[in-house]
Amino acid sequence: MWHYDNKRLTGGFVIVGPSSISNELREFLEEHTFPFPIFNWTGEVFVKLVLLCPEAKKNWFPIVTSSPTIEDIHQWQEQLWNTPGSCYAPKDPLSVSVTIENDPSYRVAYFMRGHQLEKWETDFEFVHRLGLYNAGTNPLIVHSLSIRTITYEPLPRRLLVQAKMKGKFNPFRFIYKPIPNNGAVQEMLSPKMRKLDPGETEIHRLQLADSAIPGCYELEIEVGYQANGREIVSLPQRIRVCVCDAQMNSDTGNRLSLYVHGKHYDVLAKLILGMLEEKWKQVNAKMGTGWMVYLGPTIFDQEKGRQMPWVIQRIPIESISHEDGSIEGNLVDKPEILLTLDDVWGEIVHKGMSKMKLLELCELYGLDHKEVVRNLISENRIGR
Amino acid sequence: MITPSEFDKIQEEIRSVCSSFDDKGKDFENIVSKLLKELGFFNVNGNVPVRSLVETSQLIVLIAEQAFINTGIWSAKTKKI
Numbered sequence: 001m002w003h004y005d006n007k008r009l010t011g012g013f014v015i016v017g018p019s020s021i022s023n024e025l026r027e028f029l030e031e032h033t034f035p036f037p038i039f040n041w042t043g044e045v046f047v048k049l050v051l052l053c054p055e056a057k058k059n060w061f062p063i064v065t066s067s068p069t070i071e072d073i074h075q076w077q078e079q080l081w082n083t084p085g086s087c088y089a090p091k092d093p094l095s096v097s098v099t100i101e102n103d104p105s106y107r108v109a110y111f112m113r114g115h116q117l118e119k120w121e122t123d124f125e126f127v128h129r130l131g132l133y134n135a136g137t138n139p140l141i142v143h144s145l146s147i148r149t150i151t152y153e154p155l156p157r158r159l160l161v162q163a164k165m166k167g168k169f170n171p172f173r174f175i176y177k178p179i180p181n182n183g184a185v186q187e188m189l190s191p192k193m194r195k196l197d198p199g200e201t202e203i204h205r206l207q208l209a210d211s212a213i214p215g216c217y218e219l220e221i222e223v224g225y226q227a228n229g230r231e232i233v234s235l236p237q238r239i240r241v242c243v244c245d246a247q248m249n250s251d252t253g254n255r256l257s258l259y260v261h262g263k264h265y266d267v268l269a270k271l272i273l274g275m276l277e278e279k280w281k282q283v284n285a286k287m288g289t290g291w292m293v294y295l296g297p298t299i300f301d302q303e304k305g306r307q308m309p310w311v312i313q314r315i316p317i318e319s320i321s322h323e324d325g326s327i328e329g330n331l332v333d334k335p336e337i338l339l340t341l342d343d344v345w346g347e348i349v350h351k352g353m354s355k356m357k358l359l360e361l362c363e364l365y366g367l368d369h370k371e372v373v374r375n376l377i378s379e380n381r382i383g384r
Numbered sequence: 385m386i387t388p389s390e391f392d393k394i395q396e397e398i399r400s401v402c403s404s405f406d407d408k409g410k411d412f413e414n415i416v417s418k419l420l421k422e423l424g425f426f427n428v429n430g431n432v433p434v435r436s437l438v439e440t441s442q443l444i445v446l447i448a449e450q451a452f453i454n455t456g457i458w459s460a461k462t463k464k465i
Contacts, residue, residue, distance in 0.1 A: 016419070018398060046398070047391065047395045047398055049419055049423070055418070056415060059418070063401060066386060071385055
C-alpha cells in the first residue's frame with residue numbers, strides 16, 4: 001500500500017462489469033501506453049471479485065450462498081492482480097518522479113537576463129525526492145541514473161539571494177556534481193543496481209555536491225532500466241539550479257544575501273537588483289557575525305503584526321553563555337534600518353491597476369488591503 | 385473448491401441480480417464502489433470514484449483522462465482478501 005503524491009494516478013484503472021469486454025477494447029488494452037496498469041475484472045473475473053468480497057456479497061447478492069476456499073482465494077487473488085487478460089500492465093512500467101524536497105526552497109537566487117527577472121533555486125540544500133515505482137507485473141532492474149547538463153553559464157555579475165531559515169534535514173541521499181559542459185552526462189548509480197518488485201516503490205534523495213562548480217545549470221534526470229527483456233530509458237525530468245552559495249562573499253558590490261521571513265519577494269528583488277553597487281556594498285558592510293540582515297519583515301514584525309515600511313534591516317544576535325561553557329545565539333528585537341525601499345509602491349502601483357491585482361500585491365506584502373487603498377487614494381496614486 | 389458447475393450457477397445468480405439494477409447504473413456504481421473499497425482501493429476522500437459507461441469509446445476517453453487529469457485517486461492491494 002503506497003502513494004507518493006496525489007497528483008498522479010499511481011495505482012491503477014479498473015473496468016468492472018458482469019459481461020465481458022469487447023474484442024475491440026481488449027485489443028486496445030493490450031497495446032495501451034498509459035503509465036499505470038488497467039485491470040479488467042469483467043465476466044467470470046467479476047464473479048470472482050464478488051466472491052472475494054464477503055461484505056459486499058452479503059449485502060448485494062444474498063442469493064449467493066457459496067464461499068470460496070482458501071485455495072480459491074489465493075488463485076483468484078493472483079488472477080485479479082497479475083494474470084494477463086485481467087491485468088494489462090504498462091508497456092514502460094517504471095514510473096519516475098523528481099520533486100524538490102524543500103518546497104518552497106530556503107534560498108532563492110535572483111538575477112536579470114536583459115529585462116527579464118530570473119528566479120532560481122540555489123545550491124543550498126538543493127535536494128530532490130526521486131520516486132521509482134514499478135507499475136508492471138514483472139520485476140525490473142534499474143541500472144542507470146544519469147544527470148545531463150542541458151545548458152551551463154557562469155554566474156551573472158549581479159546576484160541577489162533571499163534566504164529563509166532552514167528546517168529539517170534528511171541525510172539519506174545520492175550526491176551528484178553536475179558537469180559544467182552542455183550535453184555532458186554524469187552517472188550516479190551504475191555499476192550498482194536497484195531491483196524493484198511489482199508494486200514496489202523506493203524514494204531516494206538526489207543532492208547536489210558541495211563541490212559543484214558555480215554557475216547556472218539546467219539539468220535532466222533520466223533513469224535507465226531493464227524490464228520485460230527490454231532496455232528502456234525513462235522520460236527525462238528537468239530541474240535547474242544556480243550554484244552560488246560559496247560565491248556570495250566574493251564581490252560585495254554584486255553579491256547580496258538577505259534573510260526573508262515567510263516568503264520570497266519577487267517584486268522587491270527586481271528593485272534591489274536595479275540598485276547601485278555602492279548600496280549593495282553599504283548593506284554588505286553592515287553584515288557580520290553578530291547580525292542577521294533581513295529584507296522586509298523579521299520574525300518579530302510578523303509575530304507582532306507590525307506594519308513595516310519596506311526596508312532592508314538588521315537585527316542583532318545576542319550571545320547567551322551557559323554554565324557548561326556552551327554559547328547560543330538569540331535574535332533580539334532591536335531592528336536597525338539599513339535601507340528603505342519606500343519607492344517600491346511607486347514602481348508597482350499605478351492608476352488603472354485592477355482591484356484584484358492590488359489585492360494580490362497586498363497579500364504578497366502582508367499589508368492591510370483597505371488601509372493601503374485609503375492611503376493610495378489620499379496620495380492620489382490611484383483613482384477612487 | 386468451487387466446481388465449474390457451481391461457478392456457472394453462481395455467475396447466473398449474480399447476473400440475474402445485476403439485471404434487476406436501475407437503468408442509469410447508479411445501483412451498479414454503488415456496488416462496484418463497495419467491492420473496490422473492500423478490496424483496498426481508495427482515493428483522498430476514502431471513497432472509490434466510479435463512473436458507469438455504456439460505450440467503449442467513452443471508456444477509452446475516461447482512461448485517457450485519468451492519465452492526465454489530477455484525479456487524486458490512489459489504490460492499494462488489500463490485506464483483507
